[in-house]
Amino acid sequence: MKPKFSxxxxxxxxxxxxxISNLNRQFLFRQKxxxxxxxxxxxxxxxNRVPGVKVTPYFGKIQDKGDDYYLQFHLxxxxxxxVEARRWINATLVNLVDPENPExxxxxxxGGTEGFKGQARVILPTITSCYECSLDMLNKPTAFPxxxxxxxxxxxxxxxxxxxxxxxxxxxxxxxxxxxxxEHIGWLYNTAAARAKEFKIEGVTWSLTQGVVKNIIxxxxxxxxxxxxxxxxxxxxxxxxSAAYLNNYFMLIGTEGIYSYTFEHEKRNDCPVCGGEALxxxxxxxxxxxxxxxxxxxNQSIQIKKPSLxxxxxxxxxxxxxxxxxxxxxxxxxxxSDLVPEDEEINVTSTTxxxxxxxxxxxx
Numbered sequence: 001m002k003p004k005f006s007x008x009x010x011x012x013x014x015x016x017x018x019x020i021s022n023l024n025r026q027f028l029f030r031q032k033x034x035x036x037x038x039x040x041x042x043x044x045x046x047x048n049r050v051p052g053v054k055v056t057p058y059f060g061k062i063q064d065k066g067d068d069y070y071l072q073f074h075l076x077x078x079x080x081x082x083v084e085a086r087r088w089i090n091a092t093l094v095n096l097v098d099p100e101n102p103e104x105x106x107x108x109x110x111g112g113t114e115g116f117k118g119q120a121r122v123i124l125p126t127i128t129s130c131y132e133c134s135l136d137m138l139n140k141p142t143a144f145p146x147x148x149x150x151x152x153x154x155x156x157x158x159x160x161x162x163x164x165x166x167x168x169x170x171x172x173x174x175x176x177x178x179x180x181x182x183e184h185i186g187w188l189y190n191t192a193a194a195r196a197k198e199f200k201i202e203g204v205t206w207s208l209t210q211g212v213v214k215n216i217i218x219x220x221x222x223x224x225x226x227x228x229x230x231x232x233x234x235x236x237x238x239x240x241x242s243a244a245y246l247n248n249y250f251m252l253i254g255t256e257g258i259y260s261y262t263f264e265h266e267k268r269n270d271c272p273v274c275g276g277e278a279l280x281x282x283x284x285x286x287x288x289x290x291x292x293x294x295x296x297x298x299n300q301s302i303q304i305k306k307p308s309l310x311x312x313x314x315x316x317x318x319x320x321x322x323x324x325x326x327x328x329x330x331x332x333x334x335x336x337s338d339l340v341p342e343d344e345e346i347n348v349t350s351t352t353x354x355x356x357x358x359x360x361x362x363x364x
Contacts, residue, residue: 010046011073013058013065014039015180021207025221062089067096075107075238077231083138084305084352086110090123090131091273091354097126107238107245111231113223116254120230121265122238122246125274129248129265132273132355136301137265156196156203160212163191179214188213226252272302272357278345282362283336289316290332296348306351311344319351337363 018026018033018041028045029038039057046055058065062085070076070092080086090108098104108123110131123130148154149162168177168188178184189209196204230250237245246262253259270279279302283292289309296304309316316339317328331339340346340361348357 008052009054009056011056011058012039012042013060013062014042015059015061025219025224061085067092070106071096071104073106075109075235077109077111077235079111079228079231081112083303086112086131087135087273087353087355090125093123094125094130094274095354109231109234109238111227113219113227115218116220116223118223118227118252118254120227120234120246120250122234122248124248129267130271130274133268133271133275134249134265135303138300153195153199153201156192156201156205156208157212159192159195159199159201159204160188160209162195163188164213167191167195177213179210185210185213220254223252223254268301272348272355278358278360280360280362282364285335285337285363287336288333289336289339292336293317293332302357304348304350304353304355304357308349308351310347310349311340312347314339316340316346336361 014037016038018029018036018038020031020034022038023029023031023034026038028042033041037057037059039059043055043057047053062080076089076093078086078089080089090110093106093108096104096106105125105127108125108131109120110123111120112118122128149158150166153159153162164177177188185206189204189206192209193204196202230252234246237243247264249265250262251260267274269275269277272279281295283295293307293309296302296307306319308318308320310318315324315328317331318324342363343360346359346361348359349355
């Protein structure tokens with residue numbers, strides 16, 4: 001991230017600490033750094049390696065910072081390991097854009113890897129397609145049937161899901177699981193291992209437990225290096241205007257040989273972040289409010305985890321505050337057709353991402 005007052009002033013945010021497993025592919029860290037914040041160590045390494053560069057670290061989440069913080073930069077580069085974090089920063093930067101203030105538009109360079117595959121892209125908020133526009137390109141997360149993980153587990157992943165989805169809330173109640181907390185991961189690992197032993201299942205390990213609950217995919221150092229170089233190259237082109245920047249998507253496929261290509265991902269007019277048009281949705285007359293919410297969560301191009309629903313005239317269901325959630329909870333079992341007339345629009349918001357989706361409902 002580069003503030004507007006200097007090309008040599010960089011801020012870096014990371015909420016993780018260095019683990020020994022990082023050392024084979026994250027080249028700024030050494031054995032002596034294990035346990036320290038990644039942002040702090042990376043900042044110190046770069047300032048020692050490149051004289052004259054100022055790097056300001058922040059050990060925490062990107063969500064900790066407000067609009068004023070992000071408005072100070074010329075551009076933002078993301079190498080996040082979470083879809084939800086990418087969606088958050090994307091929506092935040094889109095919402096920052098003021099049509100009367102060109103400097104409020106902050107280019108976003110995003111890079112990510114998945115084994116031998118990787119991608120880099122340049123997003124100009126409100127101008128090009130945003131991250132939300134391309135959600136349907138993501139692989140759908142693996143889901144295990146509840147009946148299987150509860151009654152007839154056959155795989156180590158089933159035991160880990162059982163510990164995470166069923167046993168954690170039973171034992172800990174409303175306490176939220178932190179998948180970055182070693183104590184929480186340790187509890188899941190021990191609980192899943194005991195479950196696996198009961199059903200004579202082998203293969204529950206610490207790393208697999210982390211992989212299942214955090215949806216971790218092994219990182220390949222060479223893939224990371226190529227994508228990092230691509231992101232830096234795009235940042236240099238934008239910062240210096242030395243060449244045309246990427247328009248707007250670069251893909252790397254290294255599973256069978258090495259193949260790469262670029263293409264322009266088109267902007268979605270009904271994108272809940274950068275679009276503006278209502279999304280037409282056809283449902284059955286017997287569809288309940290709760291079933292509509294499940295559709296929104298399962299829809300590959302929407303994927304809203306905790307949606308709140310309202311119309312211009314009534315609140316259908318709101319996730320919070322608690323009093324409002326309790327008051328609107330009875331609507332979950334009601335038919336949508338009894339509450340929302342044909343062609344009426346439903347406003348969908350989320351507690352996890354600053355987006356606003358408008359649905360135009362049709363019945364079949």
